[in-house]
């Protein structure tokens with residue numbers, strides 16, 4: 001058993017959470033660069049928690065510029081075991097309406113301008129992302145959302161696009177009709193892949209703000225509409241987070257899905273061929289298997 005520590009990555013419209021005891025914004029250094037912002041640490045119902053605004057307070061980082069590796073490394077360094085990613089997204093499904101939440105369980109990664117791995121030359125590793133989110137953590141998010149009275153969809157495929165522009169109508173229809181995506185956003189990749197490499201359980205709570213551009217009765221995505229929905233959603237997101245300590249419990253059994261052991265058989269580079277500089281940077285992410 002280890003102690004559960006929840007890390008929340010707040011997306012657009014969620015730049016802080018309230019109600020933490022001993023709350024303190026802390027600068028966390030990472031060998032992967034500076035995280036998006038300081039990290040708010042504290043305790044919620046006795047459980048350690050860390051909150052990091054993905055775009056920084058004041059929304060300074062564009063989706064392509066979010067320091068995803070530094071963010072995940074910094075959370076791991078603080079002792080986080082379970083990451084809840086909160087994001088705004090567009091919907092490809094009539095029944096997934098603005099204001100609803102989706103606990104995402106699959107991704108299509110269309111991003112192309114981001115560093116996607118902690119590993120590489122000098123320490124190659126291949127982890128599985130067949131099931132990129134943690135079912136145990138996702139189930140807790142669904143339960144927390146229902147307890148808060150939020151309309152939540154249990155499962156959905158999130159298409160991660162590069163942005164920062166929204167999709168054309170042709171792209172939107174292709175993602176929906178040909179590719180079967182349910183929602184679209186710009187940030188959950190490579191975040192989810194990096195969390196897996198760092199052996200962190202990861203769940204994605206997507207808050208629907210719009211119908212992207214496929215819907216015949218809705219026009220193009222309008223940022224003003226998104227902000228209006230986000231303002232209403234932020235409190236719902238905070239309510240969901242407040243319920244998690246009671247649902248997850250302080251004593252953390254090993255993840256039944258193996259998220260916390262993802263690197264067990266992943267390292268390929270022979271020990272004598274490993275790059276000491278890269279190994280030093282991997283101290284938090286892969287210390288368990290690198291020794």
Ligand SMILES: CSC[C@H]1O[C@H](OP(=O)(O)O)[C@H](O)[C@@H]1O
Nearest residue numbers: 011012054063087088185186187
């Ligand atoms: C404010 S609309 C576009 C912006 O919102 C989403 O951000 P996040 O996932 O951090 O909530 C989307 O991915 C875009 O970055």
Ligand SMILES: Nc1ncnc2[nH]cnc12
Nearest residue numbers: 088089090184185186212
């Ligand atoms: N339609 C959309 N496409 C990409 N990211 C989004 N974030 C919120 N709505 C979005």
